[in-house]
Amino acid sequence: LLNLAQTSGFIVQETGASYSALPTETTDFIEHRLKFGNIAPSQLPKRKGLREKGIAGYYYDNPNQQHLLENDSKGVLLWSAFPDNTYSDSGARFPQHFEQIHKLLETVWLNTIQQIPRGRKILVTSDHGYVYFGPGLSFARSNTELRPLSEYLGGERYRRLSDEGKQPPDHPDLVVFPSRKVAVLRGRIQTHPPGKAASRLYKHGGLSIMEILTPWVVLEREEE
Numbered sequence: 281l282l283n284l285a286q287t288s289g290f291i292v293q294e295t296g297a298s299y300s301a302l303p304t305e306t307t308d309f310i311e312h313r314l315k316f317g318n319i320a321p322s323q324l325p326k327r328k329g330l331r332e333k334g335i336a337g338y339y340y341d342n343p344n345q346q347h348l349l350e351n352d353s354k355g356v357l358l359w360s361a362f363p364d365n366t367y368s369d370s371g372a373r374f375p376q377h378f379e380q381i382h383k384l385l386e387t388v389w390l391n392t393i394q395q396i397p398r399g400r401k402i403l404v405t406s407d408h409g410y411v412y413f414g415p416g417l418s419f420a421r422s423n424t425e426l427r428p429l430s431e432y433l434g435g436e437r438y439r440r441l442s443d444e445g446k447q448p449p450d451h452p453d454l455v456v457f458p459s460r461k462v463a464v465l466r467g468r469i470q471t472h473p474p475g476k477a478a479s480r481l482y483k484h485g486g487l488s489i490m491e492i493l494t495p496w497v498v499l500e501r502e503e504e
Contacts, residue, residue: 281404281497282295284385284386284389284393285497285499288389288390288393288394289501289502290393290499290501290502291500291501292497292498292499293401293499293500294497294498295495295496295497295498296496297493297494297495297496298405298493298494298496299492299494300313300408300409300491300492300493300494301313301407301408302438302457302460302462302464302487302492303437303438303440303460303462303464303485303486304408304409304437304438304464304484304485304486304487304491304492305408305438305484305485306320306364306407306408307319307320309408310324310407313407315329316329316330321339321359321361321407322339322341324337324339324357324359325338325339330357333354334353334354334355335353335354335355335356335357336349336350336353336356336357337356337357337359338356338357338358338359339359339361340358340359340360340361340362340388340391340392341361341365342362342365343360343362343384343387343388343391344391346395347395349395349396349397351397355400356396356400358392358393360388362381362384362385362388363381363384363385366381366384367410367482377481393499398501399501400500401498402498402499402500403496403497403498404496404497404498404499405494405495405496405497406494406495407494408492409484409490409492409493410482410484410490410491411437411468411482411483411484411486411488411490411491412481412490413468413470413480413481413482414481418468418469419453419467419468419469419470421469423472425453426469426471426472428449429449429451429453429454429465429469429471430472430473431446432446432448432449432454432463433465433471433473434471434473435473435475435476435480436485437464437484437485437486438462438463438464438465438485438486439462439463441456441458441461441462441463442461448463452466453467453469454466455487464485464486464487465485465486465488466486466487466488467486467487467488468488469486
């Protein structure tokens with residue numbers, strides 16, 4: 281992002297990191313961080329609360345999508361489904377996936393950040409990160425240790441306590457947050473469920489540094 285900012289005429293004013301919600305899911309981030317309810321990001325542009333704050337919302341469901349942005353709004357919120365929508369592709373099963381989506385990132389940047397009118401301060405961030413389970417990158421656990429987690433969570437990194445079914449197992453790799461009514465995996469724990477979920481290399485929803493920390497950068501356009 282810093283390289284893209286420099287090459288496209290932006291000044292980097294600040295950088296830092298914040299944290300996602302628990303579980304590290306998009307709808308939970310919108311509810312607990314943006315305070316707009318447990319909704320999908322595609323619903324944000326029509327959210328009454330957003331308009332009441334003088335903010336125009338735009339949702340981008342693919343890298344090539346474009347919107348004509350309002351100039352007279354107090355603020356604008358641009359939400360891109362990238363790169364989440366790339367992880368459902370079959371290519372996400374391979375380590376090269378992250379490298380191959382770099383070109384798409386440039387397209388997203390062009391259609392979002394570079395379309396924001398001059399004079400606005402721009403905050404670029406994310407709702408959550410992903411933990412990558414390449415060869416040798418998960419914590420070493422025996423099948424016996426993983427079995428209760430796989431039975432409880434399947435291929436997911438969390439489970440809501442309100443879901444019908446079993447109570448969460450008493451397990452050192454599972455953290456229960458009663459106030460959030462959720463149980464989440466701690467760190468680089470990879471369950472081994474049956475089916476396609478076992479082949480997913482990129483996951484989120486749990487409690488690891490890669491999932492929970494969200495870097496941010498504040499930009500302004502260079503003066504002409």
